[in-house]
Amino acid sequence: MSEAQSNSTNDLCIEIRNMNKWYGDFHVLKNINLEVARGEKIVICGPSGSGKSTMIRCINRLEEHQEGDIIVDGTELTNDLKNIDAVRREVGMVFQHFNLFPHLTVLENCTLAPIWVRNTPKLEAEATAMEFLERVKIPEQANKYPGQLSGGQQQRVAIARSLCMRPNIMLFDEPTSALDPEMIKEVLDTMVSLAEEGITMLCVTHEMGFAKKVADRVIFMDEGEIIESNNPHEFFDNPQHDRTKLFLSQILGH
Amino acid sequence: MTMTKQTYVPGTHPSMPPPKGSTGIAYWLKKNLFSSVSNSIITLLAIYLLYLAIPPAINWLFFDATFVGTSRKDCDPNGACLAFIGERFNLFVYGFYPAELRWRVNLSAILLIVAGAAVLWDKIPARRFMLWYALAYPLIAAWLLLGGFGLESVSTHLFGGLMLTLTIGVTGIVCSLPIGILLALGRQSNLPIIKYFCIGFIEFIRGVPLITLLFVASTMLSYFLPPGSTFDLLLRVLIMVSLFASAYMAEVVRGGLQALPKGQLEAAESLGLNYGQSMRFIILPQALKVSIPGIVNTFIGLYKDSTLVIVIGLLDPLGIGRASVADSAWLGLSTEVYLFVAIFFFISCFGMSRYSLYLENKLNTGHKR
Numbered sequence: 001m002s003e004a005q006s007n008s009t010n011d012l013c014i015e016i017r018n019m020n021k022w023y024g025d026f027h028v029l030k031n032i033n034l035e036v037a038r039g040e041k042i043v044i045c046g047p048s049g050s051g052k053s054t055m056i057r058c059i060n061r062l063e064e065h066q067e068g069d070i071i072v073d074g075t076e077l078t079n080d081l082k083n084i085d086a087v088r089r090e091v092g093m094v095f096q097h098f099n100l101f102p103h104l105t106v107l108e109n110c111t112l113a114p115i116w117v118r119n120t121p122k123l124e125a126e127a128t129a130m131e132f133l134e135r136v137k138i139p140e141q142a143n144k145y146p147g148q149l150s151g152g153q154q155q156r157v158a159i160a161r162s163l164c165m166r167p168n169i170m171l172f173d174e175p176t177s178a179l180d181p182e183m184i185k186e187v188l189d190t191m192v193s194l195a196e197e198g199i200t201m202l203c204v205t206h207e208m209g210f211a212k213k214v215a216d217r218v219i220f221m222d223e224g225e226i227i228e229s230n231n232p233h234e235f236f237d238n239p240q241h242d243r244t245k246l247f248l249s250q251i252l253g254h
Numbered sequence: 255m256t257m258t259k260q261t262y263v264p265g266t267h268p269s270m271p272p273p274k275g276s277t278g279i280a281y282w283l284k285k286n287l288f289s290s291v292s293n294s295i296i297t298l299l300a301i302y303l304l305y306l307a308i309p310p311a312i313n314w315l316f317f318d319a320t321f322v323g324t325s326r327k328d329c330d331p332n333g334a335c336l337a338f339i340g341e342r343f344n345l346f347v348y349g350f351y352p353a354e355l356r357w358r359v360n361l362s363a364i365l366l367i368v369a370g371a372a373v374l375w376d377k378i379p380a381r382r383f384m385l386w387y388a389l390a391y392p393l394i395a396a397w398l399l400l401g402g403f404g405l406e407s408v409s410t411h412l413f414g415g416l417m418l419t420l421t422i423g424v425t426g427i428v429c430s431l432p433i434g435i436l437l438a439l440g441r442q443s444n445l446p447i448i449k450y451f452c453i454g455f456i457e458f459i460r461g462v463p464l465i466t467l468l469f470v471a472s473t474m475l476s477y478f479l480p481p482g483s484t485f486d487l488l489l490r491v492l493i494m495v496s497l498f499a500s501a502y503m504a505e506v507v508r509g510g511l512q513a514l515p516k517g518q519l520e521a522a523e524s525l526g527l528n529y530g531q532s533m534r535f536i537i538l539p540q541a542l543k544v545s546i547p548g549i550v551n552t553f554i555g556l557y558k559d560s561t562l563v564i565v566i567g568l569l570d571p572l573g574i575g576r577a578s579v580a581d582s583a584w585l586g587l588s589t590e591v592y593l594f595v596a597i598f599f600f601i602s603c604f605g606m607s608r609y610s611l612y613l614e615n616k617l618n619t620g621h622k623r
Contacts, residue, residue, distance in 0.1 A: 062520050089526040099521035103539050113525035145619040
């Protein structure tokens, strides 16, 4: 498929093998197999309820899978809390609803985890945080509370907060779905510049422009299955599966 | 057919002052007191009722009141007999605490104010040191009040009045919040033993009246303890009151925990914070903030419930008031006595409620869910 898979297995960042998940009786993820190479950018799309969010939430164990293996950066996700914590330290996540901590300032949001999880000295953590806040272009908001910022600014803070942990992998769960159109662009710009730096990214989004621009691979999911996985050029111009064609015609149709 | 002239370029409209008559005292009066005919009538009626009630009350309490005297006969029958309150004042404050040792009660009260300021007011100088002091305060107060280690011992049977209320209230408040938080977290635990223990405890305590627990503390507890062991009555009361309040506190805190969006814990976990860190830095600060009204409500309830200790023979201000009313030299003074007790409780409880409002405002960081 893509050149990523021809790399040696040592360069695999995430490996999901025969993963299944149920909510009660409902089979939400069906036999998922996915290999992500280091530095690869993957965009995951699909209709709502297709399991895309659930799948990436399994990667940092916000959701528990019942069957199969998930190996992140060489660490297998099991019930072992040590492994879970180890994975979470290396995997950053950005949520649809930002989930900033409203009782802490922007700067405190960014320094809390480095200080307490990585044992970074406070001054150093603050310097790092300011660096990343500058990267997402809002250093002047550092001492405000999240409630005083616009949605787009909050999401950029959330991205900076994840980056402060210097993760190897970033997961984005519909990062622009809760934003006004004017603010989507500023968040996407931030994500594009992040992608250019070579971090491994998995992004659930319906922003097809973003997918065309940065994705190495686009994955289409429906009813808990990975239906199609291809490079963006092939995916958009020559979709193989009827379900994909229908989805693309609906999402690009206007 | 434009009738008005537009004197500015679109996009440069200046901010104008509000129209006349929409600010100021006259506007406030009209909007709040005389906004309609029926509101005006109610306003006038209320003013008239206040006029009827307040001057006589002030006359009774101050101008016609008798402040010195040794028995009922010295009092002006048209006014309040405050001489009685004055004579019994020490009893109301110290109970039966030995007169020559009352300085110890006064000292612990002053230290309590300092400790309270350290906890409640974050701008106090050297706060870190002050908080350590506040943490040590219960031991200091226990030593001062009970004696031992060089001080003359005082039996808890002599505790009474205001100092008894404060002892029970402060102990209950200090113990019930942390225990309540642990119970609330335990109730949400994934470990069945912890979870069902917490649920069982909370439901049992909430299902039983405090008065029953106090009776258990005063009588039945001795059946369960090894024979011959003495277990101070006041200590038993303190334990029961604290446990009772913690069960209510647990439910208040649980309400706060449930008010938080799930995303907060997920965000904390995704950053690698462990359970303890997530609770300490993310979940509890927010949950407790949401719960402040309920927490203070429970505190006030607990504080006033301390009057129930009268049923097991401890005399708080209300108990002393009841005993005083029966004094043959001062018969018929229940109004003065109960008014005095009511004012005392009102001041403490109103203070707590004001503080909770101040705290809510201070912790408001501009996000309303």
